[in-house]
Amino acid sequence: MGSIHLVIPQKEEPPALHERAMDNLKYIRETMERATAFTGISGWGQVAIGFTALASALVSAQQKTFKAWLAVWMAEALIALLIAGWSIDRKARAAKMPLLSGPGRKVAFSLSPPIFAGAIVTVVLYRAGLTSAIPGLWLLLYGTGVVTGGMFSVSVVPIMGLCFMALGALAFFAPAEYANWLMAAGFGGLHIVFGVIIARRYGG
Amino acid sequence: MVARQSALKDSTQRKSTTNLRDAGEAKAKHLAPSLDRLIHERMRLGIVSALAANESLTFNDLKSLMNTTDGNLSVHARKLEDGGYIACTKSFEGRLPKTEYKLTVSGRRALENYLSHMETLIHQMRNS
Numbered sequence: 001m002g003s004i005h006l007v008i009p010q011k012e013e014p015p016a017l018h019e020r021a022m023d024n025l026k027y028i029r030e031t032m033e034r035a036t037a038f039t040g041i042s043g044w045g046q047v048a049i050g051f052t053a054l055a056s057a058l059v060s061a062q063q064k065t066f067k068a069w070l071a072v073w074m075a076e077a078l079i080a081l082l083i084a085g086w087s088i089d090r091k092a093r094a095a096k097m098p099l100l101s102g103p104g105r106k107v108a109f110s111l112s113p114p115i116f117a118g119a120i121v122t123v124v125l126y127r128a129g130l131t132s133a134i135p136g137l138w139l140l141l142y143g144t145g146v147v148t149g150g151m152f153s154v155s156v157v158p159i160m161g162l163c164f165m166a167l168g169a170l171a172f173f174a175p176a177e178y179a180n181w182l183m184a185a186g187f188g189g190l191h192i193v194f195g196v197i198i199a200r201r202y203g204g
Numbered sequence: 205m206v207a208r209q210s211a212l213k214d215s216t217q218r219k220s221t222t223n224l225r226d227a228g229e230a231k232a233k234h235l236a237p238s239l240d241r242l243i244h245e246r247m248r249l250g251i252v253s254a255l256a257a258n259e260s261l262t263f264n265d266l267k268s269l270m271n272t273t274d275g276n277l278s279v280h281a282r283k284l285e286d287g288g289y290i291a292c293t294k295s296f297e298g299r300l301p302k303t304e305y306k307l308t309v310s311g312r313r314a315l316e317n318y319l320s321h322m323e324t325l326i327h328q329m330r331n332s
Contacts, residue, residue, distance in 0.1 A: 018329035021322040027246070028253045028319065035254035035261070035269055154265065202258075 034152075041150075041157060043199025045087025049080045050191030057184030066131050073138075073183070080187070110149025114141040133172065135179035139186045140168025154202060160194040240318050242287045247272065247280045252315050255290060255307040263303040281305060289314055 056076035063069040118141040125133050143164025150157030167186040171179055243249050250270050255261060261269070267277050284290045289311030293304045307315075 016329070018326050021325040021329075024249065025319070025322050025326075028249065028315075031250045031253040031269075032257040035257040155268075201262075 041153060041198060042084075042087035042091045043195045043197070043202065045083055045091075046191045046195030046198065048083050048087070048195075050188045050193075050195055052076060052079050052083070053187035053191060054184055054189075057180055057188060060183075061180050069180070070126070070131075070134070076187070111142075111145040114145040114148075117141060132176040132179065135183050136168050136171035138168070139164050139171055139182065142186075143168055154198070156194060156197055156201070160190055163190050163194075239321060240314055242283065242289065243314055243318055245280070247276065248284055249318075251277075251280060251284060251305075252289060252307065252311055255305060256312060256315055260304050260306045263305070266305065284311070 053076055056072055060069045060072040063072060118138055121137055121141075122134055125131065125137065143161045143166075146161030146164060147158045148161075150159075150161050164186050167182055167190070171182045174182060243252050247270060251266060254266060254269050263274075263277065263281075266281070267274065270277060281290065281292070285292050288308060291306045291308050293306075295302050295304070
């Protein structure tokens, strides 16, 4: 005859006090990071980028060759990158958050894949002589990065990304002579308009 | 028989670990009564932390950040407001009502105290 064993379920011990304390600290840090990333994009930085883009559009419109036009916008991309990095860092410092802990990392990770893809496809299109597709490609891919990065941010950011994507799509089908002005409308106009909205609503 | 022995061994080991931990916790537990219950609650702690990282946030920003419902957020925000930890301003943006929250000086101090409280707890447990 088999014996009957009483199986007493082992009680799960409650988490230790210090474990709960560590968990609370982690929660505070993560919430602060999330909240900073939420409004971490600098509106005034975007306005500045918008104005440099408008200036670049005026300069690039004077260029006689596509190579020179491309060089002007490449220089603008570099200037915009520096302004964006500086302004996000400034805003992150104001909120006492290290740049690479939250907002900076999210923006960098979301924007860099489409920008990298854009750089590669630009070379391919340039070599193939399909230069008229480059403005549309840049607007479309930049918009894609802003939409994906903006999913963690205030709703106005992904909306701005969608506007860039719409302009990009338009640039593919519009006559080539409009391309430079669509770039100005996107990298200049959209950055200024949305930059002002972000700066006024979300503290700079 | 073997099973019973090993169960006994397990239980003794568990008891001794629990005793050690209890001793450390007893040391740290005297800090518990002074714990700020108002921000100890998860949702309220989240609201205060989010506002500490921003100058101000709207009701909708906080709702989407905390991933919560209107009702839940307003209950917790009201408690923090009543405690003087956050300040609420209501205005109109065009025709839409806008509720904005800011962390008050005492709210920031409460969060700092809470942080140092948690750090002390961890420190005490490590030293025990």
